Amino acid sequence: MIIQKTENSRISTFDPNNFSFGNTFIDHMIICEYENGKWGEVKLVPYGPLPFTPAMMGVNYGQACFEGMKAYKDKDGQVFLFRPEKNFERINKSAKRLAMPEVTEEMFIEGLKALVDVDRAWIPQGEGMSLYIRPLIFATEEALKARVANKYMFAIVATPAKMYYTEPVSVKISDHYSRAANGGVGSAKAAGNYAASFYPTQLAIEEGYEQIIWTDDATHEYFEESGTMNVFVRINDTIFTPPTSEKILDGVTRDSFIQLAKKRGIEVKIEPVKVKEVIEAQKNGTLKEVWGVGTAVVTTVFQALGYNGEKLELPRLSDEESYAVTLKNDLVNLQTNLSDDSFGWRV
Numbered sequence: 022m023i024i025q026k027t028e029n030s031r032i033s034t035f036d037p038n039n040f041s042f043g044n045t046f047i048d049h050m051i052i053c054e055y056e057n058g059k060w061g062e063v064k065l066v067p068y069g070p071l072p073f074t075p076a077m078m079g080v081n082y083g084q085a086c087f088e089g090m091k092a093y094k095d096k097d098g099q100v101f102l103f104r105p106e107k108n109f110e111r112i113n114k115s116a117k118r119l120a121m122p123e124v125t126e127e128m129f130i131e132g133l134k135a136l137v138d139v140d141r142a143w144i145p146q147g148e149g150m151s152l153y154i155r156p157l158i159f160a161t162e163e164a165l166k167a168r169v170a171n172k173y174m175f176a177i178v179a180t181p182a183k184m185y186y187t188e189p190v191s192v193k194i195s196d197h198y199s200r201a202a203n204g205g206v207g208s209a210k211a212a213g214n215y216a217a218s219f220y221p222t223q224l225a226i227e228e229g230y231e232q233i234i235w236t237d238d239a240t241h242e243y244f245e246e247s248g249t250m251n252v253f254v255r256i257n258d259t260i261f262t263p264p265t266s267e268k269i270l271d272g273v274t275r276d277s278f279i280q281l282a283k284k285r286g287i288e289v290k291i292e293p294v295k296v297k298e299v300i301e302a303q304k305n306g307t308l309k310e311v312w313g314v315g316t317a318v319v320t321t322v323f324q325a326l327g328y329n330g331e332k333l334e335l336p337r338l339s340d341e342e343s344y345a346v347t348l349k350n351d352l353v354n355l356q357t358n359l360s361d362d363s364f365g366w367r368v
């Protein structure tokens with residue numbers, strides 16, 4: 022790895038009690054270029070702009086995919102990544118689906134470790150605080166030709182993140198738009214998936230909802246995901262989540278929730294979740310909770326479901342009664358080294 026540290030650190034301008042998530046970038050980034058069929062050397066360089074033109078293939082044809090993960094600082098100042106091998110596997114699954122070159126484990130994991138290590142001072146400490154890390158791969162070849170590009174960049178950038186405290190939100194169960202289709206790219210973290218989700222989300226917001234529950238494109242009869250999260254439904258004391266597929270992103274938080282729930286002896290069923298059955302459960306009072314999970318917010322609890330023009334309210338459970346909150350706490354405690362890591366997830 023080539024290491025070129027900045028001579029103008031911005032750390033003295035960073036106030037961990039007052040910063041804007043997503044717009045504040047740490048001092049360094051990782052970059053690595055792909056050309057002539059192979060990746061070059063990984064470089065750790067000062068964060069900043071790169072020279073590309075509007076004819077770059079990544080922005081014209083959308084060969085771009087990314088990951089979202091976090092580093093956590095515990096109360097003693099030790100720093101941890103959480104299950105980084107899952108993100109490594111997933112970025113390569115995305116790259117493969119988009120006909121992009123896969124990265125090596127060494128580039129990905131060593132790049133992450135080097136970046137987080139050099140910019141440890143940027144990782145805020147305390148409840149809900151973390152460093153949000155964005156590894157990405159995109160086509161850099163300058164050519165207006167609709168074909169697979171032959172030049173790419175792998176990069177890792179990062180922004181400090183704070184407790185994203187979210188009030189329970191109302192979500193619209195989609196009856197028209199979908200984020201993925203059979204044979205499509207739903208299970209890849211393709212940049213274009215996010216572009217395609219913004220317009221339907223805007224429409225749902227105009228209707229008075231905060232997010233969408235994506236349903237299957239063919240029938241809209243089955244839950245798939247919610248916003249940029251995987252979705253869980255609790256009926257009585259059993260939790261349900263749809264199986265991952267080529268339409269559903271294999272979320273790291275989803276997998277962790279499933280394992281943490283099983284550890285607590287909570288019954289988890291990984292099976293198709295039918296919209297009609299959830300609505301019926303809401304009507305007969307057996308629907309206890311619906312929530313979304315993902316790296317950024319960990320958990321968003323839903324307070325109402327929009328279905329057929331109706332807003333169906335969900336029960337308001339206390340934190341102790343709520344599986345969503347209990348499992349969220351289990352996960353956060355594990356990530357921030359407040360509990361034993363019996364799963365071996367901290368790195």
Ligand code: PMP
Nearest residue numbers: 249250251270272273274315316
């Ligand atoms: N689904 C989608 C579409 C997402 O963008 C994300 C965020 N990566 C998730 C689910 C949750 O995945 P993870 O738990 O790995 O963050």
